[in-house]
Each structure stands twice: as C-alpha cells, then as structure tokens.
Amino acid sequence: MAVPPGVSPADFAAALAEFGRIVGKEWLFTSDEDLDLYRDSYSPLAGEPDERVASAAVAPKSTEEVQAIVRVANRYRVPIYPISTGKNLGYGGSAPVYSGSVIVDLKRMNRILEINEANAYVLVEPGVSYFDLYEHIRAKGLKLWIDCPDPGWGSVLGNAIDRGGGYTMANYRNHFDSHSGMEVVLPSGEVMRTGMGAIPNATTWQQYKSGAGPLVDGIFSQANYGIVTKMGFWLMPEPEAFLRGVVRFPRYADIHTMVETLNYLENARITTGFPDLDSPLLGSPAVGAVQLYNEGLRSFPMTDAHKALLAKADNGYSPELEAYGIAGKIPYWQLYLSYYGPPEVIAAQWAATQRRFGHVQGVTFDILEQVTLPITTEQAMQYHEPEFGVPSLRAFSIGARTAYNPEPSHGHMWFSPIIPRTGAAILEANRVFGAAAREIGMPLFQSFALPACFWERSFIFILATPVTEDPATNRKYVEGFRKLIEIGGKHGWGEYRTAPVFQEAVMDVYSFNDHALKRFHETLKDAIDPNGIIAAGRYAIWPKHLRGKPR
C-alpha cells in the first residue's frame, strides 16, 4: 500500500483506521484492485512513474461523515482529494492532482434533497448524476428539464464545480452560473452555507444567489478551499416546442457576418438554444451537438477534386476552393440554430433570424427539425438527447469503432482554449494553433477547426488530443499540449478547464502582474486550509509546504 508523501506509515495507518470507523470498513478502499478504479483511464501517463495515483479512498454517506474525515485528515496531515461521481474523462478522471492523496469519494451522497416544480429548482448532493436527476423528474412527472453535458453519468454538482457546460438554453447550459447556493465543509471541518442558505431557516436558498455581503461561491469552483456537499440549481421549465434551422453561407469572408449576427441573436435572446458552427467545404465537423446524433446531416460528400483543393488551401481558403463550393452549392459555413419555446414564438424567432441574415448574398435557410414537446426518452434518442434535457452516454460512441471511425480511441485529453467571439479570431486561432500543431506533430487543427458555443459571449475550442498505447507518443503529445497552451497564452487565449497534468501550464498563462491572481489564491489557501490537506495542487494551488517545487 502506498503512503501519502510526508505522512509516516504509522500515522497513515491510524488515519485509515479512523476513516474506517467513520464510514464503515466496507467504504474504505486500500487494495490495488479497488484503487485502480480511481486511476484516470484516459491518462497519457498511464503506468508511468509520474502517473497520479491515490493511496486510498474513503466514501462517506453524509456531510457529518465528510466533516469527520476532514478533521482526521487535518490531525494526521493526510492529503485528501474529493470527487463527486462520474468519470471526468479527458479532464483528468478521478485521479488526484497530488499523488498519494486519499480520494474522498462522494458518490454515496446521492440524495435529491428538494425539487420544486413551480419555482424550477433542485438541491442535490455530490453523488447525484444527471441520470439520477432525470429519472427522479420523470418518476415524479415534473415539467422540468435538466441541462447535461454529453456523459450522463456525470455529477450535477461536480460538473458545475468544474465549470462545465451543456446543451439546452442559455444560461442553463452554464452549469456554475445556473447554481444557487452551496453547503461547504471547510478544511477546518466546519460546515458553511452560502447565499440565502446562511439564514438558518432559509426560504430562498435556491431562488436568490447572492445573499448579503461577499459572494464566496465562486472560490469553491476549480479550487481546493473546501468540499461542496450540497448545491442548488435552477432548472429549465419544459418548453412547448423545439425548432432547429440551418443558415448556410457561400463565401469564406461570410464567417465575419455569420459570427457577428449570431452574437446579436444570442445577446438579444432571439435564439436561445445551442448554436453549432460547421464547414462542409472544409470538412470540419461541428464540434458540439449536431454532429453527434446524426452524421446523415453531412449531406455534402467530398470528391477527390474537393480534397485536392482543400489540401492547397491556406488556413481554409483559396479562391479556387471558394469557387468550387459556390459552383457545387457546398456552403463554406453552416450555422445551426435552435429555439425553445411556444410554437408561435420560435416560428417568429426563426423568421427574425432570417431577416437579420437577409443582407448576406447567397445565404440560404432550412428548417431541419420541428418538435412538439414533451417527447419520450426514446423519441429524444432520434436527436442529440442532451438538447432535449435527456442524459445519455452515446457521445462515447464517437471514440468507438464505427463506419465513420475505423480506428477506435484509447482516450483523449481535451484542449479547450477560450477565444474571442469573432470570425477573425477563428481564423487567427486556426492559423496560430494549426502551424504549431503541425510543427509539433499533433493531430489537432489539421484542416480547420471550428469553436463551440457553450458560453454566451465567447468561443471555445474543444479538441481531443488522442491518448495512445505508446508512452513515447503520449509524452510527445503531453509536451505538445503544454506548448499549445503557452502559444495560446502569448496570443491572449487561455483554457477554461484542464486535466491535472496541464494545470500548472494553464495557470502559468494567467500571469498578469507577476502572477498576482495565483498569489492571491495562495493567500486564500494558507488562510482557509493552513495544513493544506484538501486537493493539494488543484489548479496549481499548492499549500505552503509543497509550493515552489518543480512539477
């Protein structure tokens, strides 16, 4: 059995014995077989000496048990690493940042504590998955939708804490933004409630986010200042209908007006669903929603002549390629837009959308889907389920062996920088990252990549860097990934989230004024968690005794 660094075997044994007494022996895991489950199955460092691994795992059932675990960890200075449920694949899995930490696995805290249909909110524990919440809502017959990311086994609370996103209406798809209120076990072992939850018999904990005085919730996201044991979320009322349309643009330069008008439509709330960008002419699939459920939409097969032109294009452009597209009616760009609401409203929104794009020469509009709601789970499977509030695991079929994908995946690391919401930024990011990736020899930005629209005001690339079975290739990709982060930083682009193996590199980019923000995080860490027991190293925040070492 591994022992956490800096802890004596005797102290660790004593701590484990106490953990066992707190949760019951069957919920304390120390065998290699059990601990294998907490390894990151997408880790590019799998089996290497610097793979991050746990020394043990403990699974409490209640906030009180979490408090007791934290107190014991403090007493013996045992580093602990809380996880919720689900897998977090591509962002580091369940493995700790600091090797040797004890995983505090919150999967057994899986109660839906309150759900309110009229006010459309829920209060959950960390172990509640999207599937759990969906099934609960269906069983109760509530007219509420959840917003989930592609993997439905994820934790509603955990994904929000990691600042993940989903696919329904803005702003529901910003999972941290759509929360209201937290309960946190602090490193001292004390329980704190935020927002209106700080009122002992609160009536609006899930209705008003802020409470009075400093709003502290944000510092518990992507952080290590406490263990969040309850969290409230605003849910989306079941809409009456859904419409998806596609707007097609013939020319390369149309990317600018496409993005600018999309921004207007979203900022004015004329379209509220998840937008997808696509380029049939560049063979670049939409990153997000549309691609997943229906490859059949890709109704522009690529000829050899087309491929030859594409190979010679410069950052996705040549006059010949554009002429080829116009002649063959293959759009340079496609914008999928979706709408939720009463049928007459979404029809009017689609009409207004067409009007706002009407000045673009050669633009075309088609309605792809019109769905009267509610629909059953089975019906939702005809579409990209998360856009209908239905959790799924179907996204994992992308990496599986299929007709479209003869080479099954061994895993991936998500490279996900935020870039400005302009056409120019898409072109520049492709030019910069494309050149870098080709130089490094990484299979990213190979022809042209389009960003996703999870967030309201910015674009984000969500690109899968493959993990292979060859350690040398993995090392190369890890170093290459770090290089891309650094290059992005020089252009003012930063990642929104990343796996532990890249957290130092990502946070190094956020370096204004000699890393003032990082030093502020450290000031908070020292004050809130003086022994540095919770999630050491998460997002490059190390406790004092581990700070400043090379990683």
Add this chain to the structure above:
Amino acid sequence: MAVPPGVSPADFAAALAEFGRIVGKEWLFTSDEDLDLYRDSYSPLAGEPDERVASAAVAPKSTEEVQAIVRVANRYRVPIYPISTGKNLGYGGSAPVYSGSVIVDLKRMNRILEINEANAYVLVEPGVSYFDLYEHIRAKGLKLWIDCPDPGWGSVLGNAIDRGGGYTMANYRNHFDSHSGMEVVLPSGEVMRTGMGAIPNATTWQQYKSGAGPLVDGIFSQANYGIVTKMGFWLMPEPEAFLRGVVRFPRYADIHTMVETLNYLENARITTGFPDLDSPLLGSPAVGAVQLYNEGLRSFPMTDAHKALLAKADNGYSPELEAYGIAGKIPYWQLYLSYYGPPEVIAAQWAATQRRFGHVQGVTFDILEQVTLPITTEQAMQYHEPEFGVPSLRAFSIGARTAYNPEPSHGHMWFSPIIPRTGAAILEANRVFGAAAREIGMPLFQSFALPACFWERSFIFILATPVTEDPATNRKYVEGFRKLIEIGGKHGWGEYRTAPVFQEAVMDVYSFNDHALKRFHETLKDAIDPNGIIAAGRYAIWPKHLRGKPR
C-alpha cells in the same frame, strides 16, 4: 479636523501630506465644508453623535494613485473607505461605515477604457456614471443599451459592486451578474486582474467571465477585500421594438396563479422585460417601473365605499372587497409584462403569454405600449426611461412635492428583503411585516405591499422607510427597521443590501452554524487585509483589532 480612531495626530498629518503628494493638494479634502459632501444626506442619524463621518477625502486619478494611497494607508494604519460616484441614497450615501475613515473618492477615474459594439461590452473605471456611458454610446452612434437603476448619476461599477439592479432585459438588469472581469487594488497595494484579464494580453476579458481556477470576483462585491478600479460589463444590443401589456386578475386567490405563470414565462424566457405587480383594488402601487412614469395608468379611482371596504380587509382580503372589485371591474391584481425584440417575436410572446394565462377565469389582457426602436432620449421620457436604457434622475420626483405627494420627503432608508417567488410568500410577508410595522408604528406595509421583480428567481420588497426632521422619530424608525430585519430573519427572509447603520443587523440574520459564513469572511479579511485598512465594518466585516465590539 477629526482624526481616525487609533491613529495619532502626527501620523495622520503625515499620511495626509503623503496623500496630497500623490494626488495633488487640490484633490485632498479636509475642511468641514468639503467633508459635508461625503455625509449621507438621507442619514437617519444626521447630526447625532453616532452619525458616520469621514475624517478626510482623497480623490486619485489612476490605479497607480490608488495603489500609492493604499500603501500609505497601510504604513500609517489609516482606515480608508472607497466610493465610486453617485449618491447611493437610501443605502448609506457616501459616508464610511467606520467613522473617521478617509474617503477614497474614485470619481475622477472616469474613463471608458474600451467599448465594443459587435461583442456588446464595455470596460469602465469607477467614476463612470450611467449618464457618462449613455452619452458616450450616443456620441459614437453605437447600437448598444445600458441597464441603469433609477438614479442615472450612479456609478456603473459601484452599483454592480453593491449588487444593484435595473430595468431592462434579464439578466442585464442584474448588474453584478452582467459583469465580466475586474481589476482590483489589493490591500497590499498590488494590482490583480480577474478572469481572462489575468492573461497579460487578454483578448476575452469581457467575453468570458471565469478564467481558470477559483473565481474570485464575487468576494469583492458588498465587501472590503480590495478596491475595484476597472470592471467589464456585458451590454444589451439595441432591440428592434418594445411591447408592454397588462394582465388583470379579478380574485384575491388569483395571486397564486399570477406568480406561478409569471415564473414560467420568465424562466422560459417568453417574457424578458421588467415585470411589475400592482393591485388597483388594494391601492398598492407597483414598486418599480410603471408607477414612475405614468400615474395616469392608475385608472381605477378609489371611492369612499372602496376605502371603507379596504380598511376592514384582512391582509388585503374580504369577500366584500372582492365582490366590489368584480362588480366594478376593478382588478385585484395587475401584472405588467414587457418584451424586447423583433416585432414579430414580441407579438408572438404576448400571444403565448395570453395563452398561458387563458385558464384563469375573468382574466383580461391589454396592450399598453408598442414602441418601434430606436427612439430619441426625449421620446424615452414619455416612458419610464431606464426601461429604454436611458438614465434619468426623475425618480427623485417621487419624494418631491407634487399633486400626488403633498408631503415632500426628507429622505428614506430602503428596506429590501428577498422573499420567495410565490403568491403565498407575498401574502405571508404582508401579514408578518404588516403586523410588525403597525406594532412598531412604522409607515410600511400599511395596506398591502407588492414586491418587485429585479431578480430572476426571487421577489424583493423595496420599501422606503422615511427619514424625518425629528431625531426621536428617526431613532424609532431605525430601531423598528432593525426589528423588521430580525423578524424577517426568523421567517427565512434576508435583505439583499442595506445601509451601514443596518449592516450588523442584516448580517446577523445570515447566522447558519454559529455565523460560519461571517467567520469565513473574517478569515478572508485577516489574510487579505491584515492591517484592516479597507472599509472596516462594511457588511459587518471588521478587521481583527476592531472585532467583537458592540455597535
């Protein structure tokens, strides 16, 4: 000249001399005449020994000057109290929480650093008022709207830091929520940028809120951990048209379905403008928008018979009053709903709204306003200007002597508790607060009060407790106000914001687990501001050396 408590006259003189060297003597204020301008002209303690007053004021022009001031304050342990611009009337004015503090007046930092029309954002300094920003946008001819509270002289940044709200589209009207990125001078004198601004050449500081790692922005709102010197905001694109309709309900019990359907319409984004609740039968004016610009809408004059029935109603209800209303076609409740967007969209939203209320017996619908945009500033004055993104000072006419208001106001303190978004909560809050206010002898909740809808998911009462010319009456109201806070807390209701004189009482309500949240705030305070120089006592957060004293 007053000297801050705990500072020797010699040290204070030395600090003032240094302040003068930093900003120039003409921007250092020490005369009573100058300092009078920093007193709270609505203070219920005006002229009393416990009125909160400044010892001096200093007005820097730049972030660098703020840094220098903070460093001097640290050296001499001089308490400082930053303010932005505007008056903050009803919430404490410009006076410090801790008497004797030196005001750091940021009004001269009034640059609009960047404004982007296509991506609809702005980056401002603290001294930029709503008027400034509005004029800047008009002068440049940008198709952008601002969201302002009623007093247009307020600071865009300062109002957001105080977590104030406005009147346009959700969520633009939540001023803190609609920010993206901050620059903060920390108590050490160091400058920190948050979110994507932590990347030295950031391109998305105003496009993506979160950055990576802990999201710290919230702890600088309603707090005293630093001085915010820059802040970005998302602006609303100019809409094509505006529609306001009114839905009228005949029966007392309709309040429940009115609120529940309003919630659905807002949560599903079918209506996006500011809703107003009103009761012609109870003579209760809408709190927010409609009342201000057009008393003429109040087209249900009150007869003596009506008044007599009202006097006998129990918490706004009697069968006789309801029958009187139905016979005279006087609605019990009115719900004003407003819509921004393309004409065909808002027409469809209004149609869908009527359909969603169609099941209510006796409900009626009327369109009050249909406005094609843009309109001029002068045209906006026909309406409640802030709903058209136009700042104004007209709200102050409410307290002035008019035909409607023969008794001009000497000022007021805003009592503003958050309550749940249900009809039942409106009735319960009226019963509880009404009984308490009558017992105390305070002119609040006299007949029946309806909450406002600034925030998306909760209601808020915004009730003016008068300030009079009689110190004894003011004392009684101050004590009564504190009592109402305490009573609200017992029912699970808390204030969203309050004047310094009530901050201890308000924060005492947020007491879960022996004031765990407050103690957490103190932990942060001690770590971030060890000398406790910034805004001591703000929202009841005192530095260590001032903690635990009776206030």
